């Protein structure tokens with residue numbers, strides 16, 4: 284049984300002149316422990332798709348299933364990182380993370396929550412900032428704190444919406460490695476299932492088992508690609524291989540075919 | 554040296570000297586009750602504060618607040634002395650309504666022990682009513698704002714009710730409530746309840762969607778959502794209503810203490826005004842002003858502490 288299954292999903296927003304179709308007939312499934320990236324140009328429904336999986340957006344028809352049960356609302360089996368990182372501004376960074384842990388694991392005593400929060404803060408490179416409030420952090424630091432919160436919750440499923448968007452190249456690479464190490468499980472714990480939205484094709488290839496490309500207006504699945512590189516992957520090594528260049532070209536062609544964005548073109552030239 | 558001179562040659566100091574000098578002008582009106590020595594004593598006390606502040610306070614912003622406020626007080630005193638004693642602008646017929654500062658200060662000193670009792674009793678009344686109002690209005694506002702459907706209707710109803718001055722309720726409060734004290738407290742409750750309720754409701758409605766979504770994906774329960782997410786997120790707006798409520802409470806203090814009180818600042822002012830003793834009444838009004846300023850200052854400190862997470 285697949286961990287996540289999306290069947291004939293349609294989503295729409297109320298518009299001033301009726302309805303705006305954001306997602307049209309999207310179907311795919313994700314196996315337990317699989318890392319799936321969703322790529323699509325800005326506005327093609329990436330966040331809407333994740334919103335449905337998070338249980339905060341209701342589809343207009345079709346449905347999403349998790350462990351075979353339809354998604355009717357948020358659940359503690361899922362942790363989310365939003366595109367617009369959403370820490371609670373009145374809690375310090377450490378408090379934010381400890382609060383997330385508390386929600387996911389009610390039984391954990393307070394000391395253990397704070398200790399775990401500190402561990403994840405350190406792992407995302409924020410030790411020293413634990414007592415700061417979000418407004419005292421840069422955008423990238425806030426995003427790392429939001430990621431730490433989601434990772435610290437140690438849920439089966441991670442839903443991440445451009446989590447590394449505001450993070451510089453060096454930290455980004457560290458965060459990717461951290462995410463992969465947590466996804467693979469540090470210990471005997473089973474692999475997490477990840478749905479990861481990104482605009483960065485290289486990032487998608489480096490991280491994913493499979494890449495789903497969405498096309499624009501309304502958002503539909505344009506293509507799916509399996510990514511076979513063995514793990515652990517080393518970025519500098521795999522990017523030299525023919526398969527990598529081949530896959531990347533395919534994705535690029537499709538991306539530009541589907542979307543004509545100047546900003547995107549600048550982002551992806553080598 | 555240059556810095557010391559620069560801090561000495563400021564307008565407020567000049568105003569202080571002017572205030573002392575105008576005492577030497579001949580009195581226009583013969584006003585038996587004036588005590589210029591009190592005015593001078595106050596001026597000197599204020600000047601000492603001014604000097605201490607201008608040399609001891611390092612931060613420019615805070616030092617300027619001291620010098621500017623004290624300067625304005627000097628201007629006010631100069632105007633008061635000139636208008637009442639030196640030129641007698643009101644004219645002899647209306648002298649009683651416009652006592653000179655020296656007389657008011659003398660009354661203030663003579664009544665000081667009574668004034669302290671008044672301050673204590675008035676603050677007890679205000680806090681009693683105000684805290685009751687806040688304890689009722691904040692949870693109710695959170696609930697109404699969060700349940701949007703009831704909230705929309707409640708918004709209009711509270712607009713309607715809040716436009717009625719609490720003074721209107723006084724006869725009903727006296728008839729319905731067991732004691733005069735309860736009726737007085739009720740006036741304060743009625744005054745501060747509506748602004749706090751309205752600001753709490755609008756605060757809840759304005760909480761950013763991403764914060765609510767973020768809380769929802771963390772699966773917070775109803776109680777946690779209301780008190781650990783919505784309440785802090787709406788707190789900046791709630792404070793706006795709490796500030797308004799506090800001002801209105803003090804405005805209605807006089808009305809509240811008209812109901813059977815035997816002490817309190819509002820009672821004192823009202824009582825003396827009724828007997829035509831405007832010197833004492835004015836001393837009371839100034840006391841109320843000082844108390845309001847101090848309370849507002851403390852309240853702002855609390856607000857700054859609770860909202861320290863805001864930019």
Ligand SMILES: Nc1ncnc2c1ncn2[C@@H]1O[C@H](COP(=O)(O)OP(=O)(O)OP(=O)(O)O)[C@@H](O)[C@H]1O
Nearest residue numbers: 296297303305324325326327328329330331332366
């Ligand atoms: N609340 C809303 N009301 C109306 N339309 C909306 C709303 N939210 C999103 N949309 C529309 O739905 C479409 C998909 O939005 P979505 O947020 O899923 O985009 P996205 O793919 O995540 O874009 P980006 O990559 O820039 O974040 C967009 O065209 C947007 O205009």
Ligand SMILES: [Mg+2]
Nearest residue numbers: 329330366444
């Ligand atoms: Mg998005």
